[in-house]
Amino acid sequence: MKKWFQKTIIIAVALLTFGLISPNHFIWEQLLDNKTPMKSISSDANTTEFQQVSLIDTLDPVESISMAAREQAYIKFGNRIGPVIQNEFDDVIFPRIQEAIDATVAKVEGDQASNLSISEQPSGEYHEKIFHIYNETTKKDLIRFHVRTDKKPQDGFYFNFHYHLAEDKYAKHYALGEIFWSKNTPPKWLS
Template sequence: MKAAIWIRKSLVILLSVLTFGLVTPSELAWLAEANSLKDTKKGLVDEEGLAYLSSQQPIELKEEFNREEFLSGILNKAEVNAFMKFGDKINPKIGDEFKMTILPKMEEAITEMAAQFPDEKLQQLTITEQPSAGRAEKIFHIYDSNSGKDIIRFHVRQENPPMEGYWFDFHYHTHHDSFATHYDLGKIYWDKNTPPEWTSKQRLS
């Protein structure tokens, strides 16, 4: 430490001699301080520049859209909605047959519908949350969440042909013909007696 101070003093004296006293020690101190401030400002500019460049880096993209996972989620919700519509009174009697004969056709129709949309359009589609209760037909609709317009509608209708008892007629409609055509998914027999209303719950005794 003492050696550094001695060297500095020697340089000041030498510089004064070489410049014939035109540069004084106080001026040297001022120059040193100016250089120090210059270096500090340079450091700040470098840091600000790095911060700016960092802020210009592209924002991390959202997780890549997975078509299979999205479709699987729609299919699962479709099944949930169907059993929600059946309720506690209808489900025990037709639930198994529905899973074996109707649900696979329903899933096939949804898969065919999804194939008509590119990824950026498909991920805008969503499924209604609640099926209709009472005697209404709606199981669920799949619609465009941006426009609010339905794409495909899945329904079930209670039918009572003469002398045959009651049947549940499962079908769907699409936006291609303004939902006019009735696309059959199959029928399930209920009974001679009138079926309960949709979403009916068993009463607790």
């Protein structure tokens, strides 16, 4: 990916998110870190050249969507919720999100996977939307990832992660898991 394009993306996201994502965020480290392990290429016994392999250039559509999915989730969590649930989200919930993404993309015909994109506006307040994966050509969602805040009597508040599929007209909830918050009301999303 061209340096000017990377910088443009960073500036655009910083402006759109009012600085909620800083350049030291995990995603930006991955984007800007073009130094992956060096590969040795030998043309003869006396000459060894090193070639730098860019992480971005090797990403397939599923990897790109996965990176963007994690980024959108952390945008939604904001600075108040994200640090509290980060470990459990990364260890339990995100691998399940990844499985759902993989299964959905596997159903897409041939080269249509390159037409898939991820929405970039998680909802705030107490709304559920984290991100949707949609076909850029048809503008139709294939899968919608949401998180709902549930209050369980005597237990407290939980974040209920789930998704909906276009194939059943988004009627069914497919559970991804829950993360306990506390007995206190959680802050609004994006805060």
